[in-house]
Amino acid sequence: MSPILQEGIYYRSNPPIGNSFCILSLRSDNSSQIGEIGTAIALVWKHLEHLKKGKTVDLEIDRKHRKIGNLTILVAYGSSLFEIVGSQKKRPESFSETWNFKAPEFSGGGHILEGSEICYSMSLSKNHLLNDHIIFQFIADSDFYTNRAVVEVWKVIHRLEKNRGAAPLRITGLYTGFQRADHRNWLGFHDGVSNLRSYERPNVISINNKYLDSNDKWTAHGTYLGFMRIGLNIEKWEDMSIAEQEILIGREKITGCPLIRVDKNGKPIKDYRCPVNGTSEIIDPGNERFREHPPYGMGPQSKILHYSHIGRAAPIDRIPIWDKKSVRIFRQGFEFLVPSSDNVGLLAGLNFVSFQNTPERLYRVLTYPRTITQNGVGPTPIPNLDRFMSVFAAGIFFVPPKIHGEPFPGSQIFFNNLELRKLRKNRGMNF
Numbered sequence: 555m556s557p558i559l560q561e562g563i564y565y566r567s568n569p570p571i572g573n574s575f576c577i578l579s580l581r582s583d584n585s586s587q588i589g590e591i592g593t594a595i596a597l598v599w600k601h602l603e604h605l606k607k608g609k610t611v612d613l614e615i616d617r618k619h620r621k622i623g624n625l626t627i628l629v630a631y632g633s634s635l636f637e638i639v640g641s642q643k644k645r646p647e648s649f650s651e652t653w654n655f656k657a658p659e660f661s662g663g664g665h666i667l668e669g670s671e672i673c674y675s676m677s678l679s680k681n682h683l684l685n686d687h688i689i690f691q692f693i694a695d696s697d698f699y700t701n702r703a704v705v706e707v708w709k710v711i712h713r714l715e716k717n718r719g720a721a722p723l724r725i726t727g728l729y730t731g732f733q734r735a736d737h738r739n740w741l742g743f744h745d746g747v748s749n750l751r752s753y754e755r756p757n758v759i760s761i762n763n764k765y766l767d768s769n770d771k772w773t774a775h776g777t778y779l780g781f782m783r784i785g786l787n788i789e790k791w792e793d794m795s796i797a798e799q800e801i802l803i804g805r806e807k808i809t810g811c812p813l814i815r816v817d818k819n820g821k822p823i824k825d826y827r828c829p830v831n832g833t834s835e836i837i838d839p840g841n842e843r844f845r846e847h848p849p850y851g852m853g854p855q856s857k858i859l860h861y862s863h864i865g866r867a868a869p870i871d872r873i874p875i876w877d878k879k880s881v882r883i884f885r886q887g888f889e890f891l892v893p894s895s896d897n898v899g900l901l902a903g904l905n906f907v908s909f910q911n912t913p914e915r916l917y918r919v920l921t922y923p924r925t926i927t928q929n930g931v932g933p934t935p936i937p938n939l940d941r942f943m944s945v946f947a948a949g950i951f952f953v954p955p956k957i958h959g960e961p962f963p964g965s966q967i968f969f970n971n972l973e974l975r976k977l978r979k980n981r982g983m984n985f
Contacts, residue, residue, distance in 0.1 A: 556775070557774060557775040557776075557955035557956065557957045558775055558955060558956050559759065559760055559775060559776070559777060559953075559955065559956070560628045560629070560953055560954075560955070560956045560963055561626040561627065561628065561956075562626040562627065562628035562691050562692075562693055563628070563759060563777065563884070563886075563909050563953075564693075564886060565750075565752065565755040565756065565759055565884055565909075566752060567752065569624065571693060571733065571886065572623075572624055572625075572626070572693045572694045572695050572696075572699075572733075573694075573695060573696060573732055573733050574692075574693065574694050574695065574696050574697045574699065574700045574730070574731075574732055575691075575692070575693050575700065575730065575731040575732065575733075575888035575905060575907075576690075576691070576692040576693075576700040576701070576703070576704060576728065576729065576730045576731075577689055577690070577691055577727070577728070577729040577730075577781060577905070577907075578689065578690045578692070578704050578707060578725065578727070578728055579682065579683060579686040579688070579689045579725070579726045579727040579728075579949075580686065580687060580688045580689070580690075580707075580723045580724065580725055580726060581682075581685065581686045581687050581688075581723070581724060581726045582635075582638065582687050582688075582722050582723055582724075583720075583722065583724070586638075586722035586723075587639075587640060587722075588638050588639065588640035588641050588642070588967075588968050589640065589968060589969065589973065590722040591638070591687070591722045591723065591968060592965060592967070592968025592969055593722075593968075594710070594711070594714060594721065594722050594723050595629070595688065595723075595962055595964075595965075595968070596961045596962055596965070596977060597710050597714070598690075598706075598707050598710045598711075599627075599629070599961065599962035600961075601706050601707075601709070601710055602627050602690075602703060602706060602707070603627075605625065605702065605703055605706050606622065606625050606627065607620065607622065608620025608621050608622045610702075610706065611706075611709070612709070621698070621699070622699075623694040623695040623696060623698065623699030624694055624695050624699075625692060625693075625694040625699045625700070625703060626691075626692070626693050626694070627690065627691075627692060627703070628690065628691040628779075628953060629688065629689070629690055629691075629953075629954075629962065629963055629964065630688070630689050630691070630779050630951035630952060630953040630954075631687065631688055631689075631951055631952050631954070631964055631967065632683070632684075632685070632686050632687050632688070632689070632949065632950075632951055632952075633645055633649050633651070633654065633950070633952075634684075634685055634686075634687060635687040635688070635967065636649075636967070638687075641967055641968075642966060642967055642968065642969060642970055643772065643966060643967045644769060646770045646773050646952060647767065647769070647770055648761075648770075648773075648778070648911075648912040648913065648914070649778070649913065649950075649952055650913070652914075652917075653912075653913035653914050653916070653917040653950070654684070654913065654950055655667060655681065655683075655684060655948040655949065655950065656668065657680075657681055657684060658674040658678050658679050658680065658681055659674075659679070660679060661679065662674070662675070662676045662677055662678055662679045663675065663676040663678070666782075666920070666945050666948055667917065667920050667921055668921070669921035670920045670921045670940075671938055671940040671941075672920060672940045672943055672945060673940075673943075673944060673945065674944065674945045674946075674948075675785060675944040675945060675946050676944070678945070678946055678947075681947060681948060681949070682726050682727055682947070683727065683781070683947050683948060683949030684948075684949060686726050686727070686949065687723075688723070689779075689781075689949070689951050690703075690707065691779070691907075692704070697730070697732075700730065701730075704728065707725070708725060711723055711724065711725070727947065729781075729783050729890070729905055729947065730890065730905075731888030731889055731890040731904075731905040732888055732889060732890070733887075733888055733889070734889055737837050739887070739889060739904060740786050740788055740889060740891075740902040740903070740904070741786065741788075741791055741799070741803070741942075742799075742807055743799075743803050743805060743807055743810065744805070744810035744835070744836055744837060745887055746885060746886075746887055747810060747836055747837065747845040748845055748846055748847065748864055748867065749884065749885055750875075750882060750883075750884055754875050754882075755884050757875055757876045758875060758876075758880070758882055758883060758884055758909075758910060758911065758915070759777050759884050759909045759910065759911060760775055760776075760777060760911055761773050761774055761775060761776050761777060761911045761912075762774070762876075762911065763775075772954075772966055773952070773954065773955075774955065775955040776952065776953050776954045776955045777909045777910065777911060777953045778909070778910055778911070778912065778913050778916075778950060778951065778952055778953065779907065779908070779909055779950070779951045779952075779953050780883075780906075780907070780908040780909075780910070780913065780916040780949075780950050781905070781906065781907055781908075781947070781948065781949050781950075781951070782904075782905075782906040782945050782947070782948045783890075783903065783905060783906075783945065783946040783947040783948070784903050784904045784905075784906055784943050784944070784945055784946075785901050785902075785903040785943070785944045785945075785946055786902050786903050786904065786942055786943060787941075787942045787943075787944070788898070788902050789897075789898050790941075790942060791942050797820065797821060797822055800813065800822045801813070801816060801820075801822050801858060801859070801862065802862060802863060802939055803862060803863045803864065803939070804847055804859055804862030804863055804864040804865055805824075805836075805847075805864065806822070806824040808835075809824065809828065809829050809834065809835055809836060810835055810836030810837065811824040811825055811828035811829060811836055811841075811844055812824065812825055812828070812844055812846075812847045812864070813825075813859055813862070814859075815859070816858055816859065825844060827844075828841060828844040829841050829844075847862075847864045847865065861938075863939045866922050867881075867919065867922075878911070878912045878914050878915060879914075879918065880915065880918075881915065881918045881919045881922055882915070883908045883909070883910045883915050883916055883919055884908060884909045884910065885906070885907065885908050886907045886908075886909075887904055887905065887906060887907065888904070888905040888907070889902070889903070889904055889905070890902070890903050890904070890905055891903075903946075909953070913950045916950070952964075954966075954967075959978060960974075960978075961974070961977045961978065965977070
């Protein structure tokens with residue numbers, strides 16, 4: 555059976571994406587052997603597969619009382635995993651440190667990438683995701699199902715430690731979020747409407763076998779997951795006028811329609827055809843063609859829109875979408891809200907998740923030129939959206955393909971062929 559993308563990447567219209575999201579990160583101790591780590595992941599994967607059917611290892615629940623919640627499970631691996639002695643695979647060539655996030659400054663803060671204006675929070679001096687070995691992504695209908703999955707992972711680790719004296723993995727981070735029912739973000743604007751068209755997505759997400767050398771053929775039909783936990787300065791944002799916000803985003807706030815120019819009085823002007831008759835917002839059927847921004851006019855009052863968020867996130871260029879130099883990625887976003895000790899009293903933000911067939915794509919998105927000079931446009935005349943952001947965690951992880959008969963995705967990293975055959979026979983493995 556051919557390798558396929560793992561679940562949890564909602565690039566098709568069905569099934570619909572769940573409301574609840576979770577990223578759970580883990581790390582191995584230095585003394586752990588690669589096979590021990592793989593065995594632990596196999597146990598975790600087995601328990602999670604049961605959980606998708608509503609079954610937990612310690613509860614013999616009658617079938618009619620089992621709760622499923624459309625849970626999807628994705629496992630991915632950090633670049634440092636391939637440095638563990640005994641790894642059966644070399645780090646994929648595309649998984650280069652060139653495209654990875656920088657570490658925060660020792661005193662806190664600092665740019666997440668060279669050439670990017672997005673910075674870490676000044677409260678952050680260590681980004682644990684840069685050194686973590688494994689992440690699980692859980693998406694489901696509600697927090698109950700994603701939280702239950704996290705606890706099931708913890709149970710496996712706890713029992714390994716209890717019964718064997720040590721566990722080869724420990725939990726290092728947990729990030730949760732949700733999708734707003736109104737399809738907007740905390741800035742008040744429609745979110746994700748300028749994502750890739752459905753038919754374009756596989757070309758951007760899936761690693762193409764044609765471009766791989768012999769050492770990396772095993773990664774075909776996998777992908778790379780980029781994750782950022784982004785806090786938003788909503789106080790600073792709310793102090794701006796609606797017109798300023800709209801110019802910065804590149805859309806009208808209420809309708810979500812793209813702006814086409816800014817008049818001599820600084821008033822943003824939207825495409826008059828949007829929304830179509832009988833609709834009120836860009837998410838309504840019939841407005842699909844307006845979800846991507848239009849080619850901006852070249853008059854002196856419209857050049858400013860090149861600096862808008864959608865002008866940078868999806869610039870108009872002639873690079874084919876399949877080319878790794880394209881800045882198109884597939885995004886899945888989930889908001890979060892947590893208490894904060896600052897003056898606002900809370901921190902609102904975004905769990906930014908992207909999938910792309912090479913980390914280079916994400917790097918290009920996040921470092922897209924901030925000073926646009928075409929046709930004489932000079933330094934940015936408006937504050938970058940980056941100035942309202944602060945990153946609390948960031949990492950890039952390889953998502954191996956799912957192969958029928960494998961104990962879990964990526965098992966080839968941990969076991970040789972003989973060990974894999976033994977593992978497949980021992981599907982009833984326990985502690």
